Amino acid sequence: MPLEEHVLAGVERIAVLGVGLIGGSLALALRRAGYSGRIAGYSRRTAESERALALGVVDEAAATPAEAVAGADLVVLGVPPGAMPALMAQIAPTCAGQAVVTDVGSVKAAVVAAGEAQFGGRFIGAHPIAGKERHGVAAAEAGLFRHSRCVITPTATSDPRALDLVRALWAAAGCEVLEMPPAVHDEALAVTSHLPHLLAFALMEQFAAHPRSKELSRLTGGGFRDFSRIASSDPALWADIALQNREALLQAVQIYQQTLERFAEQLRQGDQAALAAGFARAKRARDAVLATHSCSKTGSKHDG
């Protein structure tokens, strides 16, 4: 559908608060999709919003969140989940009564609760499952969301017009849009994203504490590098994400600990058949995940 006939055609001003990798890539993707309205950006670090302006990612680098959202039809919050409530409170007085507010965070239940408390049905939570270990607007790219999925988490409170707009936003950015309740999203992402990040950080923490870590470095191959890639993610952001999804993540960690201990016990017992059977089940599960992606023609090189 051409963008001019699109629900986004009525949007004259978009405010992106937190113009980093995700917010910046969304702005670029909308431009590429033909969005011709204004995009205002705000970042807590002035240098970052000025860089966004210099790179042509936004049309305007606002000095304050209020300045960015003034007159905006659509407000996209691209800050870490833990920083959302304060930012929402800050913009609420200047945010127009018709403006739709959405976010891009990796955790949904806590953010949606805060968003609905502040904006009612005009707040719609969203999470594009895309990213990479580099962050900041300099890493933004228009194609980041292509072949990716974006989860939108409406509730009974959601305003249908707001939901349509947020759906259209992510479709325009190139995503396949999925919908599910916030808690269902958080439970799933705890397993598919938050747990792997924690596991990769833990391996590298063990590595850091190893008495011969320098020599170990020379004995790593591509498997190690791929496994540990997500441990190069932003530490503060991921500590925030982990805590914002604490319950579901702790539940996933507990099951993981049991699974790993079962492998360890099979190793102690020298039970090669049991180990090989478990590894084979694991391999089949991974191959099935890959198949899901290739069937739907998605194969992003980025992480979520």
Add this chain to the structure above:
Amino acid sequence: MPLEEHVLAGVERIAVLGVGLIGGSLALALRRAGYSGRIAGYSRRTAESERALALGVVDEAAATPAEAVAGADLVVLGVPPGAMPALMAQIAPTCAGQAVVTDVGSVKAAVVAAGEAQFGGRFIGAHPIAGKERHGVAAAEAGLFRHSRCVITPTATSDPRALDLVRALWAAAGCEVLEMPPAVHDEALAVTSHLPHLLAFALMEQFAAHPRSKELSRLTGGGFRDFSRIASSDPALWADIALQNREALLQAVQIYQQTLERFAEQLRQGDQAALAAGFARAKRARDAVLATHSCSKTGSKHDG
């Protein structure tokens, strides 16, 4: 150094027992380096050695291990570590008294002990830290070892001539050659390779057992795919490797369990500062590993 002036120039026949990904890639790499002697291949599965012959990876598909090693100056064992002792016993009677015997396995102490018991100082353990999740000779490639490291594990028993030959073999294949005792290799690889494989298998085992694993698949991104890539490795081979390096691996697993539990406890306590500090240490450790590799101009996309 041109290969004709090289220590390998005196080698007229090489036998590769187990012409899979690694053995096959070694044969191709030697050809590319200018080795002009004969390469005989044997695989337990006849189809595999016939495919190696058809692909031009070997000059000769031997019907038995004894036929392959007859008259060979250099014998390369490319079978899983647990299968080594039986294969060594099988070839010992026909293996010429001057032939140097080496292997390519991911575990060294157990294999070197078996090799020296059978061949004395003529056996030299080796482990090229390269690979990929695909296996079999069809996946072999001449460039697999370029920009990779190969660990050679001589002992006090090693014959200097045999050591020189194995060093020359891996240098010709394109590797940077490192030397260390077998136990030092095994302790390091437990952390850098065997543990990550176990962790990735455990995540996918948890995934397989999840009541909504199909829906989870749709909520995975590139981070998940990279983290879990090594869980697509050969399950039987990795169960064997894990058991052959059981003590060092169990030690690494124990430290990992403690590290993960420390993160889990910080999560329970809501200690965001401690989590962020640990994640930051982890990120620095990973960035340091990458730097080690880029300094030495190695950057293989493959795993070890």
